[in-house]
Amino acid sequence: MTKKLTKIRFFLDYEKEEQWVNEMCLKGWHLVKFGVGNFKFVKGEPGEYIYRNEMITSLGKKDNSKEYISFLNETGVELVAQFGPWAYFRKKFSEGPFELYSDTSSKIQYLNRIIYLFVFFALINFFFGFSNSLNFDSNFTRGIGIANFIAALLITFPLIIVFKRRKALKSNLDIFHD
Amino acid sequence: MIQHPPLTEGVYYILLSLYEPRHGYGIIQLTEQLTNDRVKLGAGTIYGAIKTLLDKGWIKPVDDDGRKKEYIITSTGKEMIEYEILRLKELYDNGIRITRGDND
Numbered sequence: 131m132t133k134k135l136t137k138i139r140f141f142l143d144y145e146k147e148e149q150w151v152n153e154m155c156l157k158g159w160h161l162v163k164f165g166v167g168n169f170k171f172v173k174g175e176p177g178e179y180i181y182r183n184e185m186i187t188s189l190g191k192k193d194n195s196k197e198y199i200s201f202l203n204e205t206g207v208e209l210v211a212q213f214g215p216w217a218y219f220r221k222k223f224s225e226g227p228f229e230l231y232s233d234t235s236s237k238i239q240y241l242n243r244i245i246y247l248f249v250f251f252a253l254i255n256f257f258f259g260f261s262n263s264l265n266f267d268s269n270f271t272r273g274i275g276i277a278n279f280i281a282a283l284l285i286t287f288p289l290i291i292v293f294k295r296r297k298a299l300k301s302n303l304d305i306f307h308d
Numbered sequence: 309m310i311q312h313p314p315l316t317e318g319v320y321y322i323l324l325s326l327y328e329p330r331h332g333y334g335i336i337q338l339t340e341q342l343t344n345d346r347v348k349l350g351a352g353t354i355y356g357a358i359k360t361l362l363d364k365g366w367i368k369p370v371d372d373d374g375r376k377k378e379y380i381i382t383s384t385g386k387e388m389i390e391y392e393i394l395r396l397k398e399l400y401d402n403g404i405r406i407t408r409g410d411n412d
């Protein structure tokens with residue numbers, strides 16, 4: 131029987147999360163499923179895979195994720211699991227380095243996609259946070275309003291991280307055409 | 309001749325790879341081979357670039373019979389490559405002339 135392990139973890143930075151998933155793999159725990167703050171692993175060969183996460187849906191565009199996933203499959207990249215807009219992919223370590231984005235321009239484009247989606251959800255939650263908190267007739271609605279504010283804050287932190295990351299990449303483009 | 313900004317290394321090698329019909333993995337492999345593993349194109353990078361190049365009409369899909377989608381460069385795409393080669397030659401020639409000091 132395969133050994134299983136579930137871990138509860140919360141990350142504000144999706145890159146730190148990815149790093150942790152790879153550290154788990156080095157210890158012989160392969161990610162197979164994930165959700166809000168929970169990660170399911172099965173026992174396997176230590177360091178067999180390199181894992182990468184990606185936000186694969188984008189705002190205001192038709193959903194190409196199936197096409198994208200099959201494109202990745204053709205290049206030897208395996209979809210591990212999908213949850214909401216996020217997906218985890220992996221490739222055998224023995225097949226060499228594995229990055230989804232290899233140059234600065236495409237990395238910035240990817241960060242822009244994350245920023246659009248995060249800003250959209252943050253604004254929606256701020257908006258409902260205000261409109262719900264100002265409802266003095268119902269404590270329940272005001273409670274929802276507070277939840278909206280918390281959600282908006284929880285999106286704002288990673289958003290700041292992504293903005294900083296994009297700024298660092300953009301300064302690269304001042305000298306390098308990549 | 310119309311001026312264009314420089315192509316990224318990735319786009320340059322994607323376009324070169326598509327002088328013959330190739331799918332995504334074929335582009336990655338040829339680019340690694342041509343650059344002795346220096347340029348390793350990420351699948352996400354190629355996917356995004358292919359979408360953009362299709363929109364611009366620099367490449368087109370080959371009528372596919374099977375599962376893997378192949379693409380080929382168009383005449384507009386070839387013009388872009390020709391222009392880029394001239395630009396790179398100018399960079400190269402100027403660089404050699406000035407660094408080797410025979411700019412008399």
